[in-house]
Amino acid sequence: MEFVSIDFETANEKRNSPCAIGIVTANENGVTDEYYSLINPMMHFSPFNKRIHGITEDDVRDAPTFAELWPTLEAYLSNKMVVAHNASFDMSVIRATLDYFDIIYPTLDYLCTANISRNVWPQLFNHKLNTVAAYHGITFEHHHALEDARVAAKILIKAFETYATAELDIFLKKCNMSKGKIYERGYVPPRSKRKKRSTRLYLK
Template sequence: MDFVSIDFETANEKRNSACAIGIVTVNENGIKDEYYSLINPMMRFSSFNKRIHGITEDDVIEAPTFAELWPTLGNYLSNKMVVAHNASFDMSVARATLDHFNLEYPNLDYLCTANISRNVWPQLQNHKLNTVAAHLGFTFAHHHALEDARVAAKILMKAFETYGTAELDIFLKKCNISKGKMFERGYVPPRVKRKKQSAKLYLK
């Protein structure tokens, strides 16, 4: 399956404060392309976020803004299957930043590798990116946007391998998950479908 894996880092608690992005494109042969850029969010950095990812105001002084990067980012994302670990965060960063700059939303489908991991490897203590990566033997520098995007891509590829299929529809059916969608000024999140319980017969 062809897909694009993404990860954002943010400068502070605001979802429109993206300060770095990593993108990894994948086809049937594996990782095809990688892209990384710092982003100047044009706002303050919180000490909490700086401790997480190590990016500071000085690092992004000469970095492009999200609006300046969007023609490149849009080419990667538009009309693609996009994946992210905890996709609700990364998609909300994308939407909030697009709203901030009054840019048009791309049309895309998306999946969350955290939700997928809960289904494929339910025995894990938790399904944080570093926990799943350690279980699968992947080493990486956590909270670097490109490294995180690369590991999320590897997790999805491993999940497909574990379920023995390269077909998205078959995989989603086995995971009991529906894909999310983003479209102009709207979105539908991916859903974990509840399994139907068989009827029980109770006799007195």
């Protein structure tokens, strides 16, 4: 299955403040393409966010805005299966920033590798990106958008290997999950389906 893994870093607490994006295209055999860019969010950087990712106002001063980058990003994302670790954050960055620039949403399906990890490796004490990466022996520079996107792609590939399938419908059934979707007028988040409880009769 071909998919696109993404990660955003933001300048502050606002979801429409992306300051970097990493994109990795991959399939069950590995990474096939990578893209990285700084983004000028045209707003202030919070000290907290700068401590996390190390990006400053000076770094993005000559970087393109999200709107200027969008034709390139749309080519990667539109009509694709997109994954991210804690995808609710990255998808909300996409939606909030498109809303800010009054750009129509693309159509794409998406999955969260954090939720997938909870289903595939429930024994882990948490399912943060660095925890899941360490479990699989993956080393990386955390909070660098391209590195994080690359790790999320590798996690999904490991999940395919664990469940011995890269067929999406079969994989989602084994994960007991549904995919999310972004479309022109809104979005639907991915969901974990509740397992049916067995019915037992108890006799006194």
